[in-house]
Amino acid sequence: MSTVAPPPDPEADPRVRAVFDDIRATRKSNFINNMWHWLAFDPDLLERTWAEVKAVMATPSALDLLVKEMLYIAVSVTNGCGYCIHSHTASAKAKGMTDAQHADLLMVIALAAKTNQLATALQVPVDPAFDARGEQ
Numbered sequence: 067m068s069t070v071a072p073p074p075d076p077e078a079d080p081r082v083r084a085v086f087d088d089i090r091a092t093r094k095s096n097f098i099n100n101m102w103h104w105l106a107f108d109p110d111l112l113e114r115t116w117a118e119v120k121a122v123m124a125t126p127s128a129l130d131l132l133v134k135e136m137l138y139i140a141v142s143v144t145n146g147c148g149y150c151i152h153s154h155t156a157s158a159k160a161k162g163m164t165d166a167q168h169a170d171l172l173m174v175i176a177l178a179a180k181t182n183q184l185a186t187a188l189q190v191p192v193d194p195a196f197d198a199r200g201e202q
Contacts, residue, residue, distance in 0.1 A: 068104065072106060073106050076103055081109040082112060086106075088116065089116065092120055093124075101149065102116070123135075132161040136163065138157075139158060139171060140174070155168070
């Protein structure tokens with residue numbers, strides 16, 4: 067269950083309408099997913115969140131857009147966010163993620179979770195060679 071109700075007509079607010087229009091233009095789609103509808107309860111929060119998402123996820127950078135989506139899936143699995151897992155899996159598939167890549171991603175997530183837990187349980191000290199300063 068939701069902790070807030072989305073506005074009944076979010077686009078009645080010109081600030082919300084502007085963000086939704088930018089989402090449509092950026093994504094080249096008329097679909098506005100629930101996350102943005104629910105964030106519209108607070109136009110300031112909606113604007114700030116969309117600006118950050120657009121800057122990180124929709125802007126070309128050193129990581130290609132598919133890799134960004136796959137990383138988002140991995141973090142969402144780790145954080146247990148079912149909504150984000152579904153949303154970013156759909157986005158990754160739209161950007162060309164194959165079933166084989168999805169399967170590999172899930173294997174990496176599972177392996178990282180296991181080895182992270184083992185390293186944490188054993189309190190394995192970090193190797194000096196892994197230090198960014200290169201100290202041995």
